[in-house]
Amino acid sequence: MTEALRVEGLHKRFGELEVLRGVDLAVDEHEVVCLIGASGSGKSTLLRCVNLLEQADAGTIWVHGQDVTATGVNQNAVRESVGIVFQSFNLFPHMTVLRNVTLAPTRVLKQPRAAAEDRGHALLRRLGLDDKADEYPDRLSGGQQQRVAIARALAMDPDIMLLDEITSALDPELVAEVLDTLRELAAQGMTMILATHEMGFARDVANRVYFLDEGRILEEGTPEQIFSSPREDRTKQFLERIIAAGRM
Amino acid sequence: MGDDLTSGGPPMGSRRSRITGQPGRREGTRGVTIAVVSTAVVFVAIVFAVTNSPYWPEVKDFFFNREIFLDSLPQVLAKFRRNILYFCIAEVFVLGLALLLAVMRSLRGPVFTPIRGMAIIYTDVFRGIPTILVVYLLAFGIPTLQIPGLPNSPTFWAIVGLILSYSAYVSEVYRAGIESVHPSQVSAARSLGLSRGQSLRHVVIPQAIRRVVPPLMNDFVALQKDTAIIAFVVAVPEAFKQGQMVSLVFLIITIPMTRLTDYLVERERRRRQSGSAV
Numbered sequence: 021m022t023e024a025l026r027v028e029g030l031h032k033r034f035g036e037l038e039v040l041r042g043v044d045l046a047v048d049e050h051e052v053v054c055l056i057g058a059s060g061s062g063k064s065t066l067l068r069c070v071n072l073l074e075q076a077d078a079g080t081i082w083v084h085g086q087d088v089t090a091t092g093v094n095q096n097a098v099r100e101s102v103g104i105v106f107q108s109f110n111l112f113p114h115m116t117v118l119r120n121v122t123l124a125p126t127r128v129l130k131q132p133r134a135a136a137e138d139r140g141h142a143l144l145r146r147l148g149l150d151d152k153a154d155e156y157p158d159r160l161s162g163g164q165q166q167r168v169a170i171a172r173a174l175a176m177d178p179d180i181m182l183l184d185e186i187t188s189a190l191d192p193e194l195v196a197e198v199l200d201t202l203r204e205l206a207a208q209g210m211t212m213i214l215a216t217h218e219m220g221f222a223r224d225v226a227n228r229v230y231f232l233d234e235g236r237i238l239e240e241g242t243p244e245q246i247f248s249s250p251r252e253d254r255t256k257q258f259l260e261r262i263i264a265a266g267r268m
Numbered sequence: 269m270g271d272d273l274t275s276g277g278p279p280m281g282s283r284r285s286r287i288t289g290q291p292g293r294r295e296g297t298r299g300v301t302i303a304v305v306s307t308a309v310v311f312v313a314i315v316f317a318v319t320n321s322p323y324w325p326e327v328k329d330f331f332f333n334r335e336i337f338l339d340s341l342p343q344v345l346a347k348f349r350r351n352i353l354y355f356c357i358a359e360v361f362v363l364g365l366a367l368l369l370a371v372m373r374s375l376r377g378p379v380f381t382p383i384r385g386m387a388i389i390y391t392d393v394f395r396g397i398p399t400i401l402v403v404y405l406l407a408f409g410i411p412t413l414q415i416p417g418l419p420n421s422p423t424f425w426a427i428v429g430l431i432l433s434y435s436a437y438v439s440e441v442y443r444a445g446i447e448s449v450h451p452s453q454v455s456a457a458r459s460l461g462l463s464r465g466q467s468l469r470h471v472v473i474p475q476a477i478r479r480v481v482p483p484l485m486n487d488f489v490a491l492q493k494d495t496a497i498i499a500f501v502v503a504v505p506e507a508f509k510q511g512q513m514v515s516l517v518f519l520i521i522t523i524p525m526t527r528l529t530d531y532l533v534e535r536e537r538r539r540r541q542s543g544s545a546v
Binding site: 068 | 453455457461475
């Protein structure tokens with residue numbers, strides 16, 4: 021197995037608030053890893069650091085063996101190979117669905133427009149959205165918008181996909197369509213790291229689960245281990261709260 | 269225009285009609301009658317008050333003289349056409365220069381401090397000095413210097429003065445638009461591998477411009493009227509001899525005021541968005 025991502029000793033603070041306090045993590049190629057933990061435990065910040073949207077204060081991140089936290093690294097090139105999908109979609113509202121998907125391939129990869137559009141249509145078809153290609157994002161449901169965001173990230177042919185609580189802003193009946201898309205991606209061998217509250221999904225699809233608590237990885241294991249016999253008290257408490265809330 | 273910005277919401281028109289509701293038919297007719305009658309009463313009262321004032325005949329003769337009006341009409345129309353031309357030329361440059369200034373000012377990070385500083389000084393100075401003084405100082409200052417290679421036409425420099433002055437105002441309009449685009453849009457663009465400049469060009473600025481079209485139109489109207497300044501300044505240079513002193517006095521008042529505004533805006537912005545690296 022080749023290693024897709026390795027994180028060591030990652031620290032990040034926003035002013036007074038220390039969000040990450042030394043995170044270590046390793047993800048193999050074709051692996052699906054879920055980050056679980058309460059709101060504010062640092063899941064999103066960790067993903068944003070991996071994508072270099074936030075600059076880590078200390079620690080090292082390797083993507084396919086390359087130290088991307090070193091000075092002089094071309095951050096744009098790193099981001100090309102690491103896709104991220106956000107909780108709030110963040111589609112470009114002034115562009116059609118198709119243009120959202122083709123913007124980066126034409127501008128960053130310098131693909132000819134026609135080729136990028138062919139590929140964009142193919143991606144949208146795969147996600148069941150090709151009839152929406154010429155719509156603007158605000159005409160779409162939340163689930164459709166989130167699938168467009170996934171297509172937009174996939175259009176760059178990333179090696180790793182980071183998914184930041186991408187179902188949290190969706191109405192319950194729209195969650196399934198997005199999770200199905202993720203299942204399909206996992207089946208095709210995409211390396212994925214998800215910050216998620218969907219424990220059922222984590223149990224079904226993830227190879228490994230990390231439990232984050234107050235900026236540290238408290239526990240790591242297979243879904244079976246974490247969900248059925250967690251070692252740490254904090255993990256137990258968290259899972260009990262989730263079960264009490266009917267999310268599992 | 270609004271459709272792609274009010275994300276998820278219904279189109280503007282339908283929302284408005286739902287809130288106000290269609291008034292009943294009888295109620296509507298009554299409303300129209302009241303509006304027409306009250307407007308007529310107020311209008312008649314104003315006309316009566318003005319035309320019965322003691323010096324109305326003199327004022328009427330001076331400002332509303334029929335013969336003079338008809339006599340000067342062709343000349344006025346010709347000048348008006350020229351003003352429209354000045355306006356069109358100035359507007360193109362204002363739009364470009366102002367956008368450049370706004371982009372310079374929205375660059376984040378310590379590397380760009382000098383560029384940001386230059387843009388701030390520019391807007392402070394040219395927003396601080398009354399437009400008519402900028403136009404005067406350029407229209408007579410520069411031709412007097414007789415710099416070889418530069419045009420010596422006061423009209424040319426008057427237009428340049430208008431451009432410089434209005435760029436300062438319009439750049440603030442652009443800047444407000446740029447800052448109204450949520451930082452998550454930049455995150456999304458950067459995460460796809462777009463550079464800072466590409467994100468600005470393809471994601472931020474198109475959204476910003478759509479949002480600031482109404483206030484931009486406002487400044488267009490003002491600029492169109494202010495092209496009249498050119499004719500005045502070029503025709504009566506003597507009236508503006510003390511221009512430099514006056515402009516200093518204005519700057520003393522306006523610069524602290526703009527700094528205070530900037531401080532308030534910045535504080536509000538900080539409160540709205542937590543720190544983000546891009």
